Amino acid sequence: MEQGSLTRSHERRAATTSGFPLLAIAVLLIATALVFIVRLATEVDGPILSPVPALCALGAVFVAAGFYMLQPNQAAAITLFGSYAGTDRTPGLRWTLPWLLRRKVSVRANNVISERIKVNDLRGNPIEMAAQVVWRVVDTAQALFDVDDYKAFVNVQIEAAVRTIGSRYPYDDYAHQEVTLRGNHDTVGAELRAELIARLSVAGITVDECGFTHLAYAQEIAGAMLRRQQAQAVVAARTTLVEGAVGMVELALDQLSAKNVVELDDERRAAMVSNLMVVLCGERDTQPVVNAGSLYQ
Numbered sequence: 001m002e003q004g005s006l007t008r009s010h011e012r013r014a015a016t017t018s019g020f021p022l023l024a025i026a027v028l029l030i031a032t033a034l035v036f037i038v039r040l041a042t043e044v045d046g047p048i049l050s051p052v053p054a055l056c057a058l059g060a061v062f063v064a065a066g067f068y069m070l071q072p073n074q075a076a077a078i079t080l081f082g083s084y085a086g087t088d089r090t091p092g093l094r095w096t097l098p099w100l101l102r103r104k105v106s107v108r109a110n111n112v113i114s115e116r117i118k119v120n121d122l123r124g125n126p127i128e129m130a131a132q133v134v135w136r137v138v139d140t141a142q143a144l145f146d147v148d149d150y151k152a153f154v155n156v157q158i159e160a161a162v163r164t165i166g167s168r169y170p171y172d173d174y175a176h177q178e179v180t181l182r183g184n185h186d187t188v189g190a191e192l193r194a195e196l197i198a199r200l201s202v203a204g205i206t207v208d209e210c211g212f213t214h215l216a217y218a219q220e221i222a223g224a225m226l227r228r229q230q231a232q233a234v235v236a237a238r239t240t241l242v243e244g245a246v247g248m249v250e251l252a253l254d255q256l257s258a259k260n261v262v263e264l265d266d267e268r269r270a271a272m273v274s275n276l277m278v279v280l281c282g283e284r285d286t287q288p289v290v291n292a293g294s295l296y297q
Helices: 019-041 051-064 140-145 150-168 185-203 219-258 266-281
Strands: 067-070 074-080 083-088 092-095 101-106 110-113 117-120 126-137 205-217
Touching: 019 051, 019 067, 019 092, 067 074, 067 101, 074 140, 083 140, 101 140, 110 150, 117 150, 126 150, 126 185, 140 185, 150 185, 185 205
Parallel strands: none
Antiparallel strands: 067 092, 074 083, 074 101, 110 126, 117 126, 126 205
């Protein structure tokens, strides 16, 4: 035991044994009792043998009261008058003293999908989140004796951890300079798992896997955020398009000048730049216009 704000329990091996030898003893006691009952019925040495069947029956009942069964990935916490005496994790037919109480605990993996909860992200935007968590009991003593109901404890801590992680990061970052909930699932999921392990260690529970099953803006701002995303996407696309068009215009003017295809003064250069930018950045197909005259007429 460790002393602190809470008396912590730790799992240890219980003093139990295989039930098959005791099963053989119980069968032998019952058979002996039956043999002596038959002998009593024939009145052979009746007065001398009369207590033997009763003693054998009591012995068989004593042995039978100590049997219990464990399946794979199942444990039994043993207590004696309220004091923890150890844990048995060996599957099969088991036996311990009848006055020792056995409380079975599953150590299999459990899968939980939390309810959708509303959280404010780092920038204060309301978002909806839900998580999927795979957990299992690793210390039966802590799970049974350090928390009141370890399954309810897991559900509460999952919600608390999701709220904590959701408030640490923004939902999205269009500049791609921050860790976000939407764009960095692996990073945020790993941090959620670490947060859950730290919270559930007091209950002797570990987390094997976790991740978000639902992540979206809350309904009251979903429409506005969608329009914002669309506007930012249009701006980003226009920026890329203009940058590419400027590069192409610059390349075209350099090639024309280098190969002496045409001599361009400042006014002709400005007109060509304008026409090329319209052609490259326009959303509609261009309509060629044949100029039969001069630029200055």
